[in-house]
Amino acid sequence: MQGLVPTATDGNMATEFHNLQELRHSASLANKVFIQRDYSEGTTCKFQTKFPSELESRIERTLFEDTVKTLNNYYAEAEKIGGQSYLEGCLACATAYLIFLCMETRYEKVLKKIAKYIQEQNEKIYAPRGLLITDPIERGMRVIEISIYEDRGSSGSSSGSSSVSGSTAR
Amino acid sequence: MSAVMITRKVRKWEKLPGKNTFCCDGRVMMARQKGVFYLTLFLIIGTCSLFFAFECPYLAVHLSPAIPVFAALLFLFVMAMLLRTSFSDPGVLPRALPEEATFIEMEIEAANGNVPAGQRPPPRIRNVQINNQIVKLKYCYTCKIFRPPRASHCSICDNCVDRFDHHCPWVGNCVGKRNYRYFYLFTLSLSLLTIYIFTFDIVHVVMRSVDNGFLNTLKETPGTVLEVLVCFFTLWSVVGLTGFHTYLISLNQTTNEDIKGSWSGKNRVQNPYSHKNIIKNCCEVLCGPTYPSVLDRRGLMQDDSLVSATGAAQSSSSSNSTLQSTHAVLCLQKTTAPLIPNEHTPDDAKPSIAASAEKSPSPKEELPPASKLPPLASPETDAETSIAKDKTH
Numbered sequence: 001m002q003g004l005v006p007t008a009t010d011g012n013m014a015t016e017f018h019n020l021q022e023l024r025h026s027a028s029l030a031n032k033v034f035i036q037r038d039y040s041e042g043t044t045c046k047f048q049t050k051f052p053s054e055l056e057s058r059i060e061r062t063l064f065e066d067t068v069k070t071l072n073n074y075y076a077e078a079e080k081i082g083g084q085s086y087l088e089g090c091l092a093c094a095t096a097y098l099i100f101l102c103m104e105t106r107y108e109k110v111l112k113k114i115a116k117y118i119q120e121q122n123e124k125i126y127a128p129r130g131l132l133i134t135d136p137i138e139r140g141m142r143v144i145e146i147s148i149y150e151d152r153g154s155s156g157s158s159s160g161s162s163s164v165s166g167s168t169a170r
Numbered sequence: 171m172s173a174v175m176i177t178r179k180v181r182k183w184e185k186l187p188g189k190n191t192f193c194c195d196g197r198v199m200m201a202r203q204k205g206v207f208y209l210t211l212f213l214i215i216g217t218c219s220l221f222f223a224f225e226c227p228y229l230a231v232h233l234s235p236a237i238p239v240f241a242a243l244l245f246l247f248v249m250a251m252l253l254r255t256s257f258s259d260p261g262v263l264p265r266a267l268p269e270e271a272t273f274i275e276m277e278i279e280a281a282n283g284n285v286p287a288g289q290r291p292p293p294r295i296r297n298v299q300i301n302n303q304i305v306k307l308k309y310c311y312t313c314k315i316f317r318p319p320r321a322s323h324c325s326i327c328d329n330c331v332d333r334f335d336h337h338c339p340w341v342g343n344c345v346g347k348r349n350y351r352y353f354y355l356f357t358l359s360l361s362l363l364t365i366y367i368f369t370f371d372i373v374h375v376v377m378r379s380v381d382n383g384f385l386n387t388l389k390e391t392p393g394t395v396l397e398v399l400v401c402f403f404t405l406w407s408v409v410g411l412t413g414f415h416t417y418l419i420s421l422n423q424t425t426n427e428d429i430k431g432s433w434s435g436k437n438r439v440q441n442p443y444s445h446k447n448i449i450k451n452c453c454e455v456l457c458g459p460t461y462p463s464v465l466d467r468r469g470l471m472q473d474d475s476l477v478s479a480t481g482a483a484q485s486s487s488s489s490n491s492t493l494q495s496t497h498a499v500l501c502l503q504k505t506t507a508p509l510i511p512n513e514h515t516p517d518d519a520k521p522s523i524a525a526s527a528e529k530s531p532s533p534k535e536e537l538p539p540a541s542k543l544p545p546l547a548s549p550e551t552d553a554e555t556s557i558a559k560d561k562t563h
Contacts, residue, residue: 032269039298039305042443043319043333079459089457093355096250105460140264140464142315 027130027149035068035144045075047136047144054148059129067121067133068144071114078110111137173476183467187265188329196467198257200342201327207256207342214252214360217400218245220393221367225374228391232377237370244363251356252341259463260346261332263313263321271314278309303442320443322426336425345425348463351456354419357412364408368401422451 031054038048049068051061088106092099118135126133126146134145183196191200200207218241226238266274278294285291294309296316307316310323313330317323322334324344333347345353371394378387388395418428422444427433433441445451 032273034270034273037318039300039307039319042300081454081458085459086453086457088460092460096247097254097352098250100460105462107459107462111462137462137464138466139267139270142263142266142318143270145270 030150031148180473204342206339224391224393254352256341260344261348263330266314301442420448
C-alpha cells in the first residue's frame with residue numbers, strides 16, 4: 001500500500017493537539033452518552049446538568065457541571081430577548097432582512113464562541129480523560145453527545161483490529 | 171476482493187432524508203409540490219405589473235409621483251418576505267443518528283419495565299414540566315426522537331419542524347420557528363399592498379370616469395378590472411389570515427396548537443409559553459433572535475459507494491480504491507479539533523491536512539460506528555478496518 005504524502009501543517013497548533021492525538025492513537029470508541037435538553041424554562045436552549053452514571057469513573061462531577069452550565073449561559077446569551085435583539089430585529093426588518101446577507105447575526109456570533117469553547121474544553125479537560133464532546137449544533141441542538149473512549153491496550157477489541165491490519169497488510 | 175470502494179465528495183443536502191427539494195446547491199430549501207407557490211408568484215407579479223402599467227402613469231401625473239414609488243417599495247418588500255419564507259429552512263430537526271436512537275430506545279425500555287407478552291407497550295410519551303405546567307412530549311417514529319415542545323412532524327415534508335405552525339402550500343414550504351416572522355410580515359405587507367392597489371384602482375377609475383365616463387375608462391385601462399377582481403378576493407383571505415396570525419402572536423400560540431385546541435378549555439393546560447402580556451408575546455415572536463439552521467446543508471461529506479470491479483483491473487483499481495478509502499477515512503472529522511501532525515507523530519500516521527482544513531464537522535452517517543474513530547492511528551489500519559467492516563454489511 002502506497003505511503004501517504006504528508007501535507008503542509010500549521011506548526012503552531014501542533015503541540016496544542018498533542019493530547020488529542022495521543023488519545024486517538026491508542027483509544028477506541030466504547031460508548032456514547034447523550035445529555036438531553038432541559039425544558040423546565042420553556043423552549044430556550046438549555047441542557048440538563050444531571051451527571052450521567054457512565055461518566056462517574058471518568059471525570060469529576062464539578063468539571064462536567066461547569067461545562068454544561070457555561071454552555072447553557074452561552075445559549076441564554078444568544079437567545080436573550082432584550083434591547084439588542086429588538087434593535088437587530090427592527091433594523092433587519094427595515095432592510096427587508098437583506099442585511100443578513102452581509103452581517104452576522106448575534107446568534108451566529110455566539111455559536112462561534114461556543115464552538116471555540118467546546119474545542120478548548122476537549123483539549124484541556126476531556127481528551128486527557130478519554131472523552132470527547134460533540135458540539136450540540138451538529139446534533140440539531142437536541143443533545144450534547146459525549147463519546148467515551150477506551151484505551152486500546154486495555155480493552156479486548158484491540159486484538160480484533162490489529163489482526164485485520166495484519167492480514168491485509170501491504 | 172471483488173468490490174471496490176469509490177468515494178466522492180457531496181454536499182450534505184444531497185443525503186438529507188425527508189421530502190424537500192433543494193436548489194442552488196443547497197442554498198434554497200422548499201417542499202416538493204411547488205405549483206401553488208408559482209401561482210402565488212404569478213398573481214402578485216401579474217397584478218402589480220398591471221398596476222404599474224395602467225394606473226401608475228395616470229396617478230403619477232394627476233395625483234403624486236410618490237404613489238408608484240411607494241407601491242414599488244411595498245411590492246419589493248412583499249417579494250423579499252415571500253422568497254425568504256419559501257426558501258429558508260423552517261426549523262427542521264435532523265433525525266437521530268443510530269447511536270442516539272439506540273440510546274433513546276434503551277431509556278424507553280428501562281422506563282417501561284417488563285411488558286407482559288401479548289400486551290401492547292405503553293405509548294412513548296415523556297412528561298416535562300414547563301413553567302409549572304405538565305407538557306407531554308411525543309416520540310416521533312420517523313425521526314426517532316422525542317419531539318421538543320411545540321415541534322411537530324410535517325407529513326408533507328416528512329420532517330419534524332421546531333415550533334411548527336402549519337404547512338403553507340401558497341409559499342411552498344412549512345412555516346416554523348425560523349421563518350414564522352417572515353411569513354407574518356409577508357401576509358401583513360401583502361394585505362397592505364392589496365388594500366393599496368384596490369384603493370388606487372378605485373381612485374383611478376373615479377378620477378378618469380369624471381373626465382371620460384365610466385365605460386370609456388374601462389376600455390382604456392382593461393387591466394383595472396382584472397386587478398380589482400384579484401384584489402377583492404385576495405383582500406378577504408389575506409387580511410383575514412393576517413388578523414388570525416396577529417391574534418395567535420399576541421397569545422404566543424401556533425396554528426397547530428390552535429387547531430388541536432392544546433391550550434383552550436378549562437380542563438386543559440394553560441399555555442406555558444405565553445408571557446401573559448400581549449406586547450411581550452409580540453416582541454418575542456417578531457423581534458426575537460434569528461435562530462440558525464441546524465441542518466448543515468452546504469457542508470461537505472464523503473460518500474462511499476461499493477462498486478464491484480472486474481477481475482482484470484482488480485489489483486490496480488483496488489489499490490487505488492484503498493488509497494481513496496483511506497483518504498475518505500482520514501477526511502472524517504469527528505472532533506471539532508482538526509488533527510495536526512507534529513514532530514512526535516510517526517510518518518505513517520500523519521493525516522491529510524487538506525481534508526481537515528475543509529471543515530466537514532459531522533461524521534459521515536453511513537459508516538459503521540467503529541470507523542467513526544477520528545483518524546489518527548496508522549492510516550492503513552483504519553482503511554483496512556473500514557473496508558473490512560463495510561464488507562461485512
